[in-house]
Amino acid sequence: MKTYKIHLIRHGISEGSAEGQYIGHTDVSLTEEGKRQLEAMKTEYEYPSVDAVLCSPLKRCIETAKILYPDSQPLIFDNLIEYDFGEFEGLTADDLKGEPEFAQWLAGGPDAQAPFGESNKGFQKRISTCFYDIVNGIIKSDADSVAVITHGGVIMTIMQMFALPEAPMHEWLTPNGCGYTLNIIPSLWGNTTKTEAFAEIPLKPYRPEEEDDDGINWDVEIDPQEFKGFYTPGEE
Numbered sequence: 650m651k652t653y654k655i656h657l658i659r660h661g662i663s664e665g666s667a668e669g670q671y672i673g674h675t676d677v678s679l680t681e682e683g684k685r686q687l688e689a690m691k692t693e694y695e696y697p698s699v700d701a702v703l704c705s706p707l708k709r710c711i712e713t714a715k716i717l718y719p720d721s722q723p724l725i726f727d728n729l730i731e732y733d734f735g736e737f738e739g740l741t742a743d744d745l746k747g748e749p750e751f752a753q754w755l756a757g758g759p760d761a762q763a764p765f766g767e768s769n770k771g772f773q774k775r776i777s778t779c780f781y782d783i784v785n786g787i788i789k790s791d792a793d794s795v796a797v798i799t800h801g802g803v804i805m806t807i808m809q810m811f812a813l814p815e816a817p818m819h820e821w822l823t824p825n826g827c828g829y830t831l832n833i834i835p836s837l838w839g840n841t842t843k844t845e846a847f848a849e850i851p852l853k854p855y856r857p858e859e860e861d862d863d864g865i866n867w868d869v870e871i872d873p874q875e876f877k878g879f880y881t882p883g884e885e
Contacts, residue, residue, distance in 0.1 A: 650835060653787050654794040656697050656850055657804045658717065658828040661687040663709040666825075669741045673734040673766075673802075679712045683825065687716045690826050694851035697830065700792040703783060705729040705799045713826070714798040723798065728779035731800035735766020776806045781842070784833055804828060812846040813837075827851065 662683030665672045679687075696717050704714045704723035707730060714723040737745060737754070745751035754761050759770035767775075787795055801822065808821035808829060823829065832845040 652835075653784075653792065653833040654697070654847065655783065655787065655831045655833060655844070656699065656794065656796045656828065657807060657831065658696070658713070658796055658798050658850055659801050659804055659823050659825055660705075660709045660713040660798060661716070662825045665739065669743075670739050671734040671737045671741070673731040673738055674707075675738055676707050676709075678708045683709075684712070684716065687713060687826050690851060691717060695854045696851050697794060697796070699794045699796045701795045703729070703795055703797045705731070705803070707731070707800075710798045710800070714796075717798070718796060721796075726779060726783070728775050729797065729799045729803055732772050732802045733763075733767035735763035737763040737766065772802075773806060773810065776803055777810055780807050780811060784838060784844075787833065788835060788838075807831075808846065811842065811844050813843050814846065823849075 661679045663672065663679050664677040665675070667680070699718065699721070702714050702718045702721040702723045703726050704710050706725045706727050710729075711723060711725075714721070737751065742751075750764055754763050757769065759773075760768055762768035762771075783795075783797065804823060805818045805821040809816070809818040812821070812829070812831060821829070828850040829846060830848040830850060832847040834845060837843055837845070
């Protein structure tokens, strides 16, 4: 049976993320450092070949798509936009310390939301609807592989809701420029709306000189945790 692959990739470091600001719908660009790091990662590691690139409408994602997939015109999906932080937008946890509404929001729950922002339940519904459309569209179009360039919160939500093996949302945090490949098996998707967490992105390319004495390369895939000292995840 034919399978399909969706590669979820988080955008590069953007303005405000290094300062720990809550950046959701604010349309900021990648920093120069972020652009350089994506170029370096593209040189050092391998991003998957794809038939199409799907993208959040925000500049930081579109700029990431153009760096990683310069020959593809990204298809914009408005519902791939990040969480709406409402009145918390642009602020840091230190800025909001002592605010009762901030403490209530951090406590979580489906109805938790920032003032004039998006509820957790509303965000999950938006992302799940978008992901259903993407998966069903890929199967219908018969594309083998697509990249989805989006935000950290979107990726964590998709992985929590649709990936097997299952894991809590926070365990799917991925550094900027990294992500996960989901394997879409039509029978599994049709019966359970679940996908197989297949690999981490990007991959370390195979180099014969890195083989051990048995001729086996034991270090094909990278662990995104390795990047955390260099590519600091922002709040978006």
